[in-house]
Amino acid sequence: MKVLEVQHVKKHFxxxxxxxxxxxxxxxxxxxxxxxxxxxxKTTFLRCINFLERAxxxxxxxxxxxxxxxxxxxxxxxxxxxxxxxxxxxYNLFRNKTALQNVTEGLVxxxxxxxxxxxxxxxxxxxxxxxxxxxxxxPSQLSGGQxxxxxxxxxxxxxPEIIYFDEPTSALDPELIGEVLGVMKDLASQGMTMVVxxxxxxxxxxxxxxxxxxxxxxxxxxxxxxxxxxxxxxxRTKAFLSMLSSYAQ
Amino acid sequence: xxxxxxxxxxxxFPKILIPGLLYTIPLTAISFAIALVIAVLVALVxxxxxxxxxxLARFYIWVIRGTPLLVQLYVVFYGLGQLGLLLPPFLAxxxxxxxxxxxxxxxxxxxxxxSVPKGQLEAGECVGMSYLQTMRRIILPQAxxxxxxxxxxxxxxxxxxxSLVANITVAEMFMAAQRIVARTYEPxxxxxxxxxxxxxxxxxxxxxxxxxxxxxxxxxFR
Numbered sequence: 429m430k431v432l433e434v435q436h437v438k439k440h441f442x443x444x445x446x447x448x449x450x451x452x453x454x455x456x457x458x459x460x461x462x463x464x465x466x467x468x469x470k471t472t473f474l475r476c477i478n479f480l481e482r483a484x485x486x487x488x489x490x491x492x493x494x495x496x497x498x499x500x501x502x503x504x505x506x507x508x509x510x511x512x513x514x515x516x517x518x519y520n521l522f523r524n525k526t527a528l529q530n531v532t533e534g535l536v537x538x539x540x541x542x543x544x545x546x547x548x549x550x551x552x553x554x555x556x557x558x559x560x561x562x563x564x565x566x567p568s569q570l571s572g573g574q575x576x577x578x579x580x581x582x583x584x585x586x587x588p589e590i591i592y593f594d595e596p597t598s599a600l601d602p603e604l605i606g607e608v609l610g611v612m613k614d615l616a617s618q619g620m621t622m623v624v625x626x627x628x629x630x631x632x633x634x635x636x637x638x639x640x641x642x643x644x645x646x647x648x649x650x651x652x653x654x655x656x657x658x659x660x661x662x663x664r665t666k667a668f669l670s671m672l673s674s675y676a677q
Numbered sequence: 678x679x680x681x682x683x684x685x686x687x688x689x690f691p692k693i694l695i696p697g698l699l700y701t702i703p704l705t706a707i708s709f710a711i712a713l714v715i716a717v718l719v720a721l722v723x724x725x726x727x728x729x730x731x732x733l734a735r736f737y738i739w740v741i742r743g744t745p746l747l748v749q750l751y752v753v754f755y756g757l758g759q760l761g762l763l764l765p766p767f768l769a770x771x772x773x774x775x776x777x778x779x780x781x782x783x784x785x786x787x788x789x790x791x792s793v794p795k796g797q798l799e800a801g802e803c804v805g806m807s808y809l810q811t812m813r814r815i816i817l818p819q820a821x822x823x824x825x826x827x828x829x830x831x832x833x834x835x836x837x838x839x840s841l842v843a844n845i846t847v848a849e850m851f852m853a854a855q856r857i858v859a860r861t862y863e864p865x866x867x868x869x870x871x872x873x874x875x876x877x878x879x880x881x882x883x884x885x886x887x888x889x890x891x892x893x894x895x896x897x898f899r
Contacts (some may be wrong), residue, residue: 506807514803520796524818535802537814544781586804 429455431589434477437486437497439469439598445515446472447483454590454623455461459616461632461653462625464642470625471517474592478514479505497578510538513583513591518599519575521567527554527578528563529584539586553652554582557611573604578593578609584615593624609635629672633657641665649675682866689857693850693871697866700767700849703897704839707830708774715779720786730836731860734783741780747841749773778835782828789824790816800854822893829886833879840875884888 432454442545444642446469454460476483479500486497490508494528521530523672531550535541541549554560557577567575576596581592597605609631616635626632632653633638639656641648641664649656649665660666703755719737722730741749754769764772793816801811843852858864 445750478803480803506805509803510805512803514800516796516800518796518801520794522800524798524815524822533801533814534806537810538805538807582804 431458431475433489434632435487435495437473437476438484439476439481440473440484441527445645447476448484450486450642450645452477452623452640454621455622457619457637459548459620459622460624461636461639462642463627463629463639464624464648465633465668466469468506468642470569470642470646472593474492474594474623474625478509480514492546510586511589513588514588515576515579515583515587515591515596517595519567519572519579521570521575521579521582523567526564526566527559527570527581530567530578534582534586549585550581553585556614556642557581557595557608571604572600576600576608580608580611580615584620590621590623593626595625595627597626597628602603641668643668682863685768685857685861685863686801686866686870688872689854689867690874692857693853693874696737696848697708697850697874701839701878704767704770704774704842704847704849705832705836708778708839709835711775712778712782712831712835713828715775716786717783719779719783720790721812723783723787724790725808727876738771738780738783741777746773746838747844749777750841750845753826756793766822766842766846770839770846770847771890774835774839774842777838778831779877782831783833784823785827786820789820792823793819825885825890825893829889832881836879836882888890 430453433452435448435451436568437447440515441596444517450469450473452460452473455524464470472481475481476486477488482500483497486549488495488497491511495508520576521527522533525533528550532543532546535546536543551560554563557580559574559581561578562570562574562578565574567578570578577608580596593612597608600608602672605628609628612622612624613635622626624631624636630651637651639653640650641662642658643664645669647661649660652660658671662668719734720732750773753773754764754766757764757769762829767779797815797819798808798811801815806814839849840851842849843855846852850871854867858867861867
């Protein structure tokens with residue numbers, strides 16, 4: 429069942445086009461890995477489809493409605509964001525809130541949920557990411573991996589249709605990457621729909637069901653994950669994968 | 678030191694301290710509270726880039742920071758009086774002090790707002806909060822935490838600026854000291870004495886500032 433479809437997304441900042449014509453269709457339960465060299469536009473794409481950047485052009489189908497990405501009004505943006513989650517590269521936990529308050533904030537403030545009910549949900553999500561024992565810590569008292577796990581709990585608590593991950597492990601020390609990827613793998617196995625911009629090849633290979641290579645603002649190749657890694661069609665994908673594997677050796 | 682001088686100093690101490698407690702402290706507290714409200718509003722309309730109001734905010738800061746507080750006091754008290762709006766001196770003092778301090782504090786608060794990382798706003802919007810909700814619940818509390826030390830600085834500075842309202846007939850500490858000098862002809866001792874009392878007051882404020890910063894440090898940012 430289709431959850432989201434975006435078509436012909438275009439975006440430029442001051443200089444050349446960052447996104448030239450990017451389309452993506454997401455089914456329920458999909459875990460889509462978006463790969464590509466830095467500067468390829470993958471983060472901008474993710475930000476455009478959650479309206480952190482305004483696309484120059486493009487359409488979106490979500491939750492039974494069509495939207496024009498270049499002419500979004502505030503109410504539509506708010507309605508869509510109520511049903512999506514976003515996990516940032518540098519966590520962006522609210523610095524003046526504890527781990528627990530970070531998770532309840534969106535429920536209480538934006539959804540007018542009672543404090544008790546919100547805390548019930550928050551504690552359940554913090555347990556899922558194994559952060560229950562740190563629920564009263566402020567972000568500055570947590571490691572990067574712990575902060576990112578709270579950020580994932582925060583995104584999960586709003587019961588989203590889809591969660592976008594923008595390079596969720598890129599700011600982490602190597603020894604902390606595993607705990608975050610482990611949480612994301614659990615979510616995937618429980619059927620959460622996820623679009624993940626990442627540099628973690630092992631995560632893309634083992635957890636995603638579809639993989640996408642982006643470069644210079646276009647999708648070079650999109651394929652089921654096994655095909656993408658074992659039998660890539662495009663020369664550029666082969667080159668990208670072999671470059672990465674030569675680094676790994 | 679002569680016995681007479683010691684007697685004058687002891688005798689004048691409560692005569693200076695009591696106007697301090699009755700006028701200087703309330704003037705400072707009330708004016709600063711109003712100044713803070715002005716500062717937050719003026720900083721917010723600039724930070725949120727509200728058309729029209731933003732220019733008004735810049736104009737206000739430009740005028741107030743560019744003219745002496747003493748002149749502002751005279752305009753509010755004597756100037757408005759000429760137009761028939763004769764304000765009680767204490768009220769005129771509060772108006773001038775709070776409008777003056779509000780302009781300086783607005784710049785402090787604006788800088789603090791701008792120091793909050795952009796990702797905090799994005800995170801708020803991504804969990805479904807509106808811009809205003811995110812401002813109120815996330816951005817402003819963090820900014821006020823950052824602004825606390827410089828705002829404490831402004832408060833201490835303001836405590837001393839209240840001495841200027843002696844010029845518009847408010848019988849605060851400094852005017853009390855002037856009157857005692859006129860009666861005793863001991864300017865050196867009495868003006869040092871009033872200085873010491875100001876020092877006592879500002880020391881208390883410094884102590885409160887340290888307490889406040891300690892309490893706020895629970896969510897110190899990295």
